[in-house]
Each structure stands twice: as C-alpha cells, then as structure tokens.
Amino acid sequence: MIELYVLLGLMIAGAIISIEVKNLLSAVVAVGIVGLGLSIIFLLLKAPDVALTQIVVEIVAVILLIRATLHREIAQKSCGSRPFGAIMGILFLGFAVIAALVTFSSGLNPFGEPLMTVSRFYPMNAISGTGAINVVSSVILDYRAYDTLGEATVLFTAVIGVLTVMRSVGKKKEEDLQENNE
Amino acid sequence: MDAYMPYVLCMILFCIGIYAILSKRNIIKIILGVVIAEYAVNLFLVLVAYKAGGRAAIFSETEVILPESMVDPLPHALVLTSIVIGLATTAFLIALAIRLYGKYGTFDITRMRELRG
Numbered sequence: 001m002i003e004l005y006v007l008l009g010l011m012i013a014g015a016i017i018s019i020e021v022k023n024l025l026s027a028v029v030a031v032g033i034v035g036l037g038l039s040i041i042f043l044l045l046k047a048p049d050v051a052l053t054q055i056v057v058e059i060v061a062v063i064l065l066i067r068a069t070l071h072r073e074i075a076q077k078s079c080g081s082r083p084f085g086a087i088m089g090i091l092f093l094g095f096a097v098i099a100a101l102v103t104f105s106s107g108l109n110p111f112g113e114p115l116m117t118v119s120r121f122y123p124m125n126a127i128s129g130t131g132a133i134n135v136v137s138s139v140i141l142d143y144r145a146y147d148t149l150g151e152a153t154v155l156f157t158a159v160i161g162v163l164t165v166m167r168s169v170g171k172k173k174e175e176d177l178q179e180n181n182e
Numbered sequence: 183m184d185a186y187m188p189y190v191l192c193m194i195l196f197c198i199g200i201y202a203i204l205s206k207r208n209i210i211k212i213i214l215g216v217v218i219a220e221y222a223v224n225l226f227l228v229l230v231a232y233k234a235g236g237r238a239a240i241f242s243e244t245e246v247i248l249p250e251s252m253v254d255p256l257p258h259a260l261v262l263t264s265i266v267i268g269l270a271t272t273a274f275l276i277a278l279a280i281r282l283y284g285k286y287g288t289f290d291i292t293r294m295r296e297l298r299g
Binding site (some may be wrong): 005008035 | 199218239260
C-alpha cells in the first residue's frame with residue numbers, strides 16, 4: 001500500500017499549503033488537491049461509489065469557494081494568526097496525540113482487519129433480500145432508507161438557508177416599492 | 183505501530199484542519215479548515231472499513247464473489263450521506279461569508295466589531 005502513503009503525504013502537504021499561503025485563490029486551489037487526492041484514496045480502498053460522490057462534491061465546493069474569493073480585495077494583513085488560537089491549537093494537538101495513543105493501545109483493529117460484527121449481515125443477505133447486486137446501494141436505498149430521507153431533508157434545509165441568506169431584496173422592501181409606485 | 187500508520191496520517195490531517203479553525207483570522211481560511219477536518223473524518227471511516235486484499239462490495243453475474251472477500255459496506259453507505267451533508271454545510275458557510283463581506287468589506291473576523299460577544 002505504498003501509493004496510499006504517497007497520496008496521504010500529498011494531501012497533508014496540500015492542506016498545509018492551503019492554510020499558510022497568502023493568496024486566497026491559491027489556498028482554494030490547494031484544497032482541491034486534498035479533495036481529489038481523497039477521491040483517489042477512496043478508489044484504492046475499494047469504495048467506488050464514495051469516490052464518484054467525492055469527485056462531484058469536491059468540484060462543486062471548489063467552484064463555490066472560488067465564487068466567494070474572486071473579485072475581492074484581499075488584504076495581506078488579514079491572513080495573520082491569532083496567538084491565543086494558535087496556543088489552543090497546539091494544546092488540542094497534544095490532547096489528540098494522547099487520545100490516539102490510548103485508542104491504538106486499547107482495541108482499535110489494525111489497518112486492513114475490519115470489525116465485521118454488524119455489517120456481516122449486509123453482504124450475506126443483499127441479493128436474496130433486496131435484489132441489488134451493489135451492496136452499498138442496497139444499504140442506502142433499502143436497509144437504511146430513512147437515513148437517505150434525512151440526508152435529503154438536511155440538503156433541502158441547507159438550500160433554503162442559502163437562498164434566504166443570499167436573497168438581495170427583502171419582501172418588505174418590495175411592498176414599499178409597490179406602494180411608492182402607486 | 184506500522185499497522186496504525188494510515189490512521190496516524192489521517193489524524194495529522196484532522197489536526198491541520200482544527201489548527202486552521204482555531205488560529206486563522208481570515209474567514210475563508212476558517213472555512214477551508216472545516217472542509218479539511220471533514221475530509222479527514224470521512225477518510226478515517228473508510229480506512230476502518232478496508233479489508234486487506236478485499237474486493238469492492240459489488241456482486242457479479244459472470245463471476246462468483248464470496249461475501250467474506252468484500253470490504254465493509256456499511257461505513258461506505260454512511261460516508262456517502264456524510265459527504266453530501268458536508269457540501270450543504272460548506273455552501274451555507276460560504277453564503278454567510280459572502281454576506282459578511284458585503285456588510286463589513288473584509289474577511290478578517292477581528293474587524294467585524296458588531297459580532298463581538
């Protein structure tokens with residue numbers, strides 16, 4: 001699995017570049033490295049459905065971020081750090097290392113040996129139970145279809161929220177304009 | 183420790199995202215930190231599901247594929263949901279950032295005086 005380590009190193013380099021570079025457009029493009037490397041890693045880890053979704057989502061997210069950063073006057077000064085936040089970040093890093101050591105020493109399975117206690121049921125019964133040859137789609141569309149319904153609800157709520165925030169003319173103002181015209 | 187190396191690299195990626203959220207003053211950099219941390223969590227779940235020498239969780243009509251040789255399909259299905267919800271929250275954050283830029287004329291969170299608690 002040497003290619004996995006190479007891609008993970010590339011993603012970490014892209015992440016460091018994207019949070020430390022001065023130009024905001026370069027930072028957004030560097031996040032594109034992280035997302036597209038992630039989709040290749042999903043392919044290597046035998047998850048083709050997740051890889052396809054990740055490519056689409058990454059491209060849409062980068063387009064939205066470029067929309068937010070284009071044509072803005074970018075003050076070089078605003079890319080600085082907050083010292084208090086940096087100290088808190090380093091403290092969090094220490095806690096994360098301790099938590100990882102505890103987790104690794106007490107029962108997380110090594111890489112390549114999944115714990116198949118719950119999910120052994122799905123590959124065994126997917127064809128006879130649902131008729132789908134893709135086990136992932138049988139899980140998201142049949143066994144756990146309420147999960148997909150909740151996902152659609154969250155997506156709809158987020159779209160409503162974006163439209164509400166981005167609407168340039170409020171309703172009251174329109175009524176005022178109509179009254180002025182009359 | 184070699185068996186846990188991908189988990190360690192994934193945790194480093196998550197810590198980079200958290201550091202960006204905590205220490206940056208530019209609101210676009212904070213959004214990028216959120217996106218990176220979210221990618222790291224998705225990657226961790228798919229790494230946990232991987233079986234060494236396993237196949238993708240898809241059966242075939244022309245070939246006999248044993249269910250025991252497949253990778254774990256359940257985290258894949260849940261990560262699929264998580265990715266789409268992550269895009270929705272990112273879009274909402276970007277919309278808020280564009281609105282804040284329109285009101286204050288800057289992306290610097292320390293200059294947005296009226297938001298101070």
